[in-house]
Amino acid sequence: MRRMGSLTAELSDLSVAIEDVARDSGLDFFDVSFELLDARDVNAIASYGGFPVRYPSWRFGMEYERLEKGYRFGLSKIYELVINNDPTYAYLVSSNSLMEQKLVMAHVFGHADFFKHNVWFQPTERQMVDVMASHGTRMRRYVDAFGQDCVERFLDLALALDTLIDPYLPVRHLRGGAPVEGREDHLSRAKRSLDRACSSPVERRLAPVGRAPAPAPGGPTFDVLGFLAEGADLDEWQRDVLRMVRAEAHYFAPQRMTKIMNEGWASFWHSRILTRGVLEVEEIVDFADCHSGATATAPGQLNPYKLGIDLFRYAEEKGMDLFELRALHNDVSFIDAVVDEEFAERSRLFVYARNSRTGRTEVVPRDWREIKEELLRSLSWGGLPRIELADVDHDGRGELLLRHHFDGRELQLDQAGELLVQLASLWGRPVHLLTREEGGGRRLTADGGEVRLVEVPGGGETIDRGEGLRAG
Amino acid sequence: MFRIERDRARFREIVRGKLRQDLRKYLSSTELIGRRGDKAVSIPIPQVELPRFRFGDNSERGVGQGEGEGGQPVDGDAGEGGGAGGAGDQEGKHILEVDVDLADLAEMLGDELELPDIQPRGDRLLSSEGGRYSGIRQAGPRSLRHFRRTYRNALKRTIASGAWDSAEPRVVPVRDDERFRWRRNCPRPESSAVIFHIMDVSGSMGREQKDVVRIKAFWIDTWLRSQYQNLEVVYVVHDAVAKIVDQQTFFHLRESGGTKISSAYELCLDLIRERYRPEEWNIYPFHYSDGDNWSARDTERCVGILRDEILPRVNQFCYGQVKSAYGSGQFKKDLDSSLVDEERLVTAAVDDREGIPDAVRAFLGSGR
Numbered sequence: 001m002r003r004m005g006s007l008t009a010e011l012s013d014l015s016v017a018i019e020d021v022a023r024d025s026g027l028d029f030f031d032v033s034f035e036l037l038d039a040r041d042v043n044a045i046a047s048y049g050g051f052p053v054r055y056p057s058w059r060f061g062m063e064y065e066r067l068e069k070g071y072r073f074g075l076s077k078i079y080e081l082v083i084n085n086d087p088t089y090a091y092l093v094s095s096n097s098l099m100e101q102k103l104v105m106a107h108v109f110g111h112a113d114f115f116k117h118n119v120w121f122q123p124t125e126r127q128m129v130d131v132m133a134s135h136g137t138r139m140r141r142y143v144d145a146f147g148q149d150c151v152e153r154f155l156d157l158a159l160a161l162d163t164l165i166d167p168y169l170p171v172r173h174l175r176g177g178a179p180v181e182g183r184e185d186h187l188s189r190a191k192r193s194l195d196r197a198c199s200s201p202v203e204r205r206l207a208p209v210g211r212a213p214a215p216a217p218g219g220p221t222f223d224v225l226g227f228l229a230e231g232a233d234l235d236e237w238q239r240d241v242l243r244m245v246r247a248e249a250h251y252f253a254p255q256r257m258t259k260i261m262n263e264g265w266a267s268f269w270h271s272r273i274l275t276r277g278v279l280e281v282e283e284i285v286d287f288a289d290c291h292s293g294a295t296a297t298a299p300g301q302l303n304p305y306k307l308g309i310d311l312f313r314y315a316e317e318k319g320m321d322l323f324e325l326r327a328l329h330n331d332v333s334f335i336d337a338v339v340d341e342e343f344a345e346r347s348r349l350f351v352y353a354r355n356s357r358t359g360r361t362e363v364v365p366r367d368w369r370e371i372k373e374e375l376l377r378s379l380s381w382g383g384l385p386r387i388e389l390a391d392v393d394h395d396g397r398g399e400l401l402l403r404h405h406f407d408g409r410e411l412q413l414d415q416a417g418e419l420l421v422q423l424a425s426l427w428g429r430p431v432h433l434l435t436r437e438e439g440g441g442r443r444l445t446a447d448g449g450e451v452r453l454v455e456v457p458g459g460g461e462t463i464d465r466g467e468g469l470r471a472g
Numbered sequence: 473m474f475r476i477e478r479d480r481a482r483f484r485e486i487v488r489g490k491l492r493q494d495l496r497k498y499l500s501s502t503e504l505i506g507r508r509g510d511k512a513v514s515i516p517i518p519q520v521e522l523p524r525f526r527f528g529d530n531s532e533r534g535v536g537q538g539e540g541e542g543g544q545p546v547d548g549d550a551g552e553g554g555g556a557g558g559a560g561d562q563e564g565k566h567i568l569e570v571d572v573d574l575a576d577l578a579e580m581l582g583d584e585l586e587l588p589d590i591q592p593r594g595d596r597l598l599s600s601e602g603g604r605y606s607g608i609r610q611a612g613p614r615s616l617r618h619f620r621r622t623y624r625n626a627l628k629r630t631i632a633s634g635a636w637d638s639a640e641p642r643v644v645p646v647r648d649d650e651r652f653r654w655r656r657n658c659p660r661p662e663s664s665a666v667i668f669h670i671m672d673v674s675g676s677m678g679r680e681q682k683d684v685v686r687i688k689a690f691w692i693d694t695w696l697r698s699q700y701q702n703l704e705v706v707y708v709v710h711d712a713v714a715k716i717v718d719q720q721t722f723f724h725l726r727e728s729g730g731t732k733i734s735s736a737y738e739l740c741l742d743l744i745r746e747r748y749r750p751e752e753w754n755i756y757p758f759h760y761s762d763g764d765n766w767s768a769r770d771t772e773r774c775v776g777i778l779r780d781e782i783l784p785r786v787n788q789f790c791y792g793q794v795k796s797a798y799g800s801g802q803f804k805k806d807l808d809s810s811l812v813d814e815e816r817l818v819t820a821a822v823d824d825r826e827g828i829p830d831a832v833r834a835f836l837g838s839g840r
Contacts, residue, residue, distance in 0.1 A: 349537055352533065352546045419524060
């Protein structure tokens with residue numbers, strides 16, 4: 001895929017020079033392959049989550065519409081895209097100035113180092129470009145065999161469920177030494193794809209299901225998608241779609257869990273590398289302007305670039321080993337390890353909350369423990385609701401029971417209900433969700449296209465204070 | 473990037489489907505007003521997103537970074553932060569705005585209300601200046617040089633002058649051989665139309681009545697815009713006197729006092745005589761009122777102007793009567809009874825927003 005001459009000679013020389021400085025500074029990464037594209041193409045690739053070879057879906061078209069509009073009206077602009085892969089792919093926007101390209105390249109080497117060394121990325125698929133291409137081919141084949149509407153409907157449902165994975169599962173497998181799902185050597189992967197290519201989708205559908213559905217899991221699991229892929233009564237192609245979506249969700253999950261660290265690490269290094277002789281004197285002011293634009297804060301929003309770089313600089317000042325930090329943590333554990341009273345004070349962190357008296361969202365008087373706790377809570381589980389599959393044979397009737405681990409934040413029940421209806425149609429039996437609303441327990445049940453909401457006395461079983469969220 | 477264009481097209485198809493489904497709702501709501509540009513309407517589409525397990529907004533707590541004492545609000549105008557960004561993994565807002573071509577919207581409206589296309593009238597085809605590079609000249613900019621013509625001339629000259637050598641066929645154009653493309657004007661038939669939106673803004677027309685007028689005007693504009701290449705819209709308001717206003721004023725002005733409808737009809741007639749001659753324009757006056765006129769005498773005058781002056785000159789005159797708490801609705805009865813045989817007059821009564829689609833269909837269903 002490395003296209004020769006995709007960088008201008010000048011940029012190519014620069015990338016070599018910057019790579020040297022990066023390696024001298026202690027960064028280590030897979031080969032980085034840069035490509036220079038115009039803004040429109042970068043928007044298109046970004047719409048596919050970084051993979052131009054991905055399967056077709058209207059949702060990518062919607063994302064493209066959004067990005068294009070933002071770009072056209074000057075509201076937002078993508079400077080760069082980096083893909084966690086070996087080699088690491090990075091896309092530069094041709095309209096960037098030379099100074100911006102230097103900044104972006106240095107930033108990219110920071111991300112590339114993070115991808116290679118952070119523990120949460122260890123189990124990720126490093127040949128994801130190939131895997132995505134294979135997913136695309138399979139999905140297109142299913143469309144040809146079963147029709148666009150049919151495949152699209154099922155894919156939409158699968159994508160709606162793609163947060164229902166256990167993001168810690170791959171790392172647990174890795175630590176336990178057990179083979180990690182979805183990873184196999186090149187030889188067996190090649191054989192499998194050859195086998196696939198030799199049988200048409202229809203034949204495969206009619207053939208007896210090769211892999212028997214896994215038995216219901218022994219205990220509760222967060223891996224709802226995995227359970228459905230193996231345990232629900234589905235066609236083989238539908239299982240395959242669920243498996244593909246699950247594999248992609250596992251690939252993207254570490255990026256969600258390390259957003260602050262990853263951006264902070266890349267910003268920390270672009271700033272350091274550029275001021276180590278890469279910038280010309282006359283570029284310094286523009287650089288400062290661009291850098292401070294990227295790390296600007298706005299009220300009521302947390303800028304991961306800013307918080308991340310603050311954290312790494314503070315950790316360095318305190319004599320911590322930065323390279324070890326970037327290898328061992330995710331956002332939650334990193335913040336837990338670094339944030340103390342002095343940091344909260346210095347980087348001006350605060351908690352905001354809705355004041356029911358004034359009806360406005362206001363700054364809460366600053367208390368660093370509260371700040372830390374709120375920060376950890378908002379980032380835990382990748383910032384998503386924790387939904388667990390508690391029972392697959394609820395009341396002995398083969399119904400699914402989901403449990404929302406309540407941490408104070410309520411779900412949008414109308415959307416949850418809609419999703420449950422779809423889930424019930426996939427499962428073939430009613431599906432329940434336990435959650436809380438206005439201080440009381442609730443049970444949401446989808447049964448035959450209808451949703452019922454009932455109060456559950458107590459509901460205490462859904463309360464979840466999270467693990468290790470206590471500051472101090 | 474060919475692939476993304478296919479996904480985008482699919483997305484737009486889905487949006488159009490949603491819109492078609494919800495068109496009735498939009499037909500009687502103010503949601504689309506003010507969202508129209510020259511070529512497209514930006515339409516807020518709820519629920520294109522997939523349903524997911526998402527946090528609601530019950531706590532509205534979070535962590536921020538920056539200055540501020542306890543109690544200071546942070547929801548002032550929170551803008552986007554810096555410009556840089558990686559791969560977009562953020563959830564989008566739930567309401568998405570999508571641009572829909574006016575032509576598409578008009579087509580949906582046409583389908584929904586079963587509106588016939590307006591038959592073009594031959595005598596009102598205007599020619600407009602369009603240009604094509606179909607001419608040839610001897611002088612011009614280098615970038616427009618017509619290579620084939622130039623070469624042919626050079627070849628002719630070379631052969632004629634006896635310098636042609638088939639063993640070494642060399643042709644060198646000189647200044648006189650050169651020919652250049654030239655833009656030539658060619659007349660293109662074009663049809664033009666003008667809409668007069670005339671509204672009674674006397675004291676009895678309230679906010680709700682004006683909203684009904686706004687919505688109706690929006691859909692009428694949308695439809696007629698799809699039927700004519702060139703459409704002008706004139707806004708007229710009247711109480712006891714009539715005046716021309718801009719769109720903004722038209723929709724927000726609140727006057728009080730009496731009503732003399734004839735003043736508006738006279739102004740309309742003046743405009744037709746002076747600026748929008750029927751030989752060149754397709755003319756569509758729309759008059760909206762709650763049906764109270766100052767006096768029976770003035771109503772008689774209105775009927776006279778309509779019958780003798782306006783109706784012969786326009787494609788169609790539409791009177792839409794909006795029900796209000798104070799209006800008697802007498803004017804519509806008077807028009808209907810005095811001008812029974814005039815097929816170019818269409819009257820419709822609108823009780824509330826729900827009645828808008830029927831009124832629009834009554835106005836535009838004739839295909840005139």
